[in-house]
Amino acid sequence: MKDNFSWENFISRETAKDYFKDIKFKLISDHKEGHKIFPNPKSFFRAFQLCPFQNTKVVILGQDPYHTRDVADGLAFSTESQNPIPPSLKNIFKEMHDDIGVENNSPDLTKWADQGVLLLNTSLSVCEGLPNSHSKIGWEIFTDAALRELNQLNHVVYILWGAHARSKKKLITNSSLILEATHPSPLSAHKGFFGSNHFSKANEYLTRFRDSAINWQLD
Numbered sequence: 395m396k397d398n399f400s401w402e403n404f405i406s407r408e409t410a411k412d413y414f415k416d417i418k419f420k421l422i423s424d425h426k427e428g429h430k431i432f433p434n435p436k437s438f439f440r441a442f443q444l445c446p447f448q449n450t451k452v453v454i455l456g457q458d459p460y461h462t463r464d465v466a467d468g469l470a471f472s473t474e475s476q477n478p479i480p481p482s483l484k485n486i487f488k489e490m491h492d493d494i495g496v497e498n499n500s501p502d503l504t505k506w507a508d509q510g511v512l513l514l515n516t517s518l519s520v521c522e523g524l525p526n527s528h529s530k531i532g533w534e535i536f537t538d539a540a541l542r543e544l545n546q547l548n549h550v551v552y553i554l555w556g557a558h559a560r561s562k563k564k565l566i567t568n569s570s571l572i573l574e575a576t577h578p579s580p581l582s583a584h585k586g587f588f589g590s591n592h593f594s595k596a597n598e599y600l601t602r603f604r605d606s607a608i609n610w611q612l613d
Contacts, residue, residue, distance in 0.1 A: 401442035404543060408536050412611075417532040421519065430522035432459050433466035438518045440468025442540075444507035451510035452596055452603055453544060454552045455559040456518035461525050469513040469553055472503035485578040485587065493591045500613040509608050514540065515560065541565040547577060549603035551596040571599045 408414060415581060426575030433440075456470030460480060465473045470482050479487065479501045488499045503513055516537045521527040541562055544550060548569040554560045566572055575590040576582040597607035 399447055399543070401439075401447050401540075403441055404447075404540065408539055413532045413535050417536075418519065419565065420528065420531040421437050422522055424527075428484075429524075431519050432461060432463070433468045433519070434520060435519075437466070437468030441470065441507065441512055441514050441565075444469070444504065445510060445512045447508045447543070447547075450544060451551055451600055452506075452553065452608060453512045453514060453567060454553045455539075455555070455562060456513070456515040457558045458520045458526055458529055458558065461520045461523055461527075463522055466516075466520070467502075469503050469507060470515045472513060473501045475500045475502040477501055481580050482583075483527060485580065485583040489588055489590065490593050492588070493593045494597070494610065496593075496610045498610070498612045502612065505612050506608065506610070511608060512544075514535050516562070538562070549599070551599055555590055555595065556582070559597070563593045571596070 411545070421431060421435075452545055454470055456574035459468075460473065465477060467473050471480070471486060473480060473483075479499075491497050503511075507513055516538060517526070517531075517533040518536070519528045519533065537599045541549065542565055545566055545568045550568075550570045552563075552566055552570055552572045552573065554563060554574045556579075559577075560574050563572060573590070573592045573595055575592065578585040578587050593610055600607045
C-alpha cells in the first residue's frame with residue numbers, strides 16, 4: 395500500500411475514467427428530465443471527505459441514498475440533525491441500545507465518520523421517489539474500486555447489512571472482521587438484525603487490534 399494514497403487522489407483517478415462519463419451523462423439526463431437528484435452533488439463524496447483512508451476503522455455499507463427530499467446527506471443511513479430519524483436508523487439505534495446501552499436521538503452520523511467510520515452507500519446518488527434508480531449507472535464500479543483499496547488495510551471492521559451489502563463480501567480478503575446481518579429496514583430487521591450485537595463485536599475487535607474503539611454516542 396502506498397503511504398501517500400488518499401481518497402482525494404482516488405476520486406480524481408476514478409472520475410477521469412470512461413465509466414464515470416456514463417455516470418455524469420445519466421445524472422445530466424435525469425436532471426434535464428426534471429428529476430430531483432439526492433443528495434446535493436456537493437455531498438456525493440462526503441463519506442470519503444469525512445473519513446480519511448488511513449483513519450478507516452469501520453465500514454458500514456448501505457445501498458443507495460434516501461430518496462425522499464431533503465433527507466440524504468452523503469453518509470449512509472445519516473440525515474441532518476433537524477430531520478426525523480429515518481425508520482432504518484431507528485432500528486439501528488434500537489439495536490445499539492440493546493447491545494451496548496447507547497441511546498441516540500440525533501440522526502446526524504457525522505461524529506461516527508470523524509472517528510473513522512466510513513458510512514458508504516454503494517450508489518452515491520438517487521432520483522427522488524425512485525429507490526435504486528442509480529444502482530446500475532456506474533456507481534457500483536466506483537464503490538467496488540473503493541472497497542478494493544480498503545482491502546489493503548488490516549484490521550478494519552466491515553458491517554454488511556442486507557443482501558446487497560453482503561454481496562460485496564467477496565471484495566474483502568485481508569485481515570479484517572466481517573459482520574453480517576439482515577438489513578435494518580422495518581421489513582427485515584426482525585429476521586436477524588436485532589440481536590446481532592455488531593456494535594459490541596466491532597468495539598471488542600478494535601480494542602484488540604487498533605488504538606481505540608468507536609464512541610457510538612452522538613448526542
